[in-house]
């Protein structure tokens with residue numbers, strides 16, 4: 408199954424519904440997008456991710472240098 | 476003595492008695508129902524809290540819009556639900572001065588939040604009916620948590636313990652993303668831990684007595700303890716707290732519905748977002764911190780309290796309205812006792828209206844600059860309007876009157892370029908840098924010239940009397 412946001416195949420089931428077998432939540436291990444099987448996820452163009460975009464995302468908060 | 480609530484459940488009971496909580500008894504889907512109801516509730520006049528009793532695939536209940544109207548806000552403070560915004564502001568100010576009221580530390584056995592424990596095979600979904608709030612959110616978010624963390628340098632200093640609200644994304648059954656912006660208290664603590672490559676223990680309390688949630692989203696000084704403020708705002712009644720199980724130096728609200736315990740993983744940042752944010756737009760994906768959850772305690776049949784945020788006004792705008800206004804008022808008032816009231820209700824204080832008496836020419840501008848040098852006002856406040864002391868800053872008709880009849884833009888509008896801004900404000904560029912605007916809508920006082928002085932209109936004698944007469948006549952018609 409492809410990730411709706413980054414098209415990666417590295418997706419898996421995160422969890423199944425605690426009551427009944429009525430839905431599953433999937434997660435992408437490349438971009439950490441998650442969605443429920445009962446949804447039809449539509450990620451708009453602006454929020455699509457590629458490996459290049461992920462590599463240049465802002466870091467919040469910045470990681471400080473290690474104390475020596 | 477004002478009415479106070481030991482926990483969320485007591486408050487929900489009062490809301491229901493007052494007609495400010497509705498129950499959805501039919502089973503609903505997690506998406507889009509819960510988000511849609513949160514959106515809808517803040518559009519309805521006197522918006523009630525909405526409690527979902529059955530959610531498809533989940534065990535527990537969800538409540539949203541608990542703080543989402545001035546009626547609910549007044550009831551939170553134990554005041555009549557029709558209390559005006561300005562009167563609520565004034566009452567908050569009065570109680571604020573009771574700080575500090577030390578909290579009451581209870582034993583583990585006495586704390587309802589410890590009724591059940593999950594310490595292995597952690598699965599957040601077993602305890603919390605998690606859902607997507609807005610369509611383009613990158614996952615399911617916890618938007619109304621009170622996050623407790625300590626200062627690694629002074630772990631036993633209760634005053635440096637922080638209780639704050641940060642947005643949280645569910646990344647896995649036992650893992651969360653958390654947004655710690657550099658300007659927030661938790662970022663100060665995290666930096667100390669990360670410099671030593673150490674974990675920062677945290678406890679995330681969900682479903683709290685309403686003034687705990689209120690204080691968690693209030694900007695107070697780094698060494699001011701939020702629980703001591705809760706006691707003050709409860710008009711002197713201490714709030715109950717209990718030690719966290721895995722980090723005994725951290726204290727959590729004893730009546731919390733659910734407490735998630737764990738730690739921020741040091742020196743790791745992972746994709747988080749987008750998330751529909753309080754300025755009414757999505758903030759995009761960024762690399763942010765992650766929390767490993769190792770331990771959960773919860774009340775029997777826990778209620779998951781979460782809020783909707785979107786195009787203002789929504790629940791978050793009510794929650795962050797007066798709790799942004801009051802601390803700013805207190806800080807400015809210290810230097811300028813002429814200040815009458817501060818309305819910082821617009822996008823968490825990005826827009827602020829201050830009413831003040833002006834002691835000498837240029838006074839209004841000085842008051843505005845004091846706002847812009849407070850810890851919260853410096854990054855957040857961008858549009859600052861100063862009005863005369865007789866203008867009610869919570870009454871936008873009056874504020875527009877001052878803008879239209881008191882402002883000569885060529886001299887009364889001041890721009891301060893290249894100043895600190897709020898990164899989530901999409902007009903700040905680069906994110907976090909902005910231009911401030913001060914609008915002096917006060918009447919000039921010497922030595923500033925005022926070449927066209929005017930005589931202000933006064934209400935005719937007996938206006939007050941006629942307000943009462945007209946109101947009674949109107950009521951008599953309604954009763955017919």
Ligand SMILES: [Zn+2]
Pocket residue numbers: 410411412413414415435436437438439440
């Ligand atoms: Zn992906």
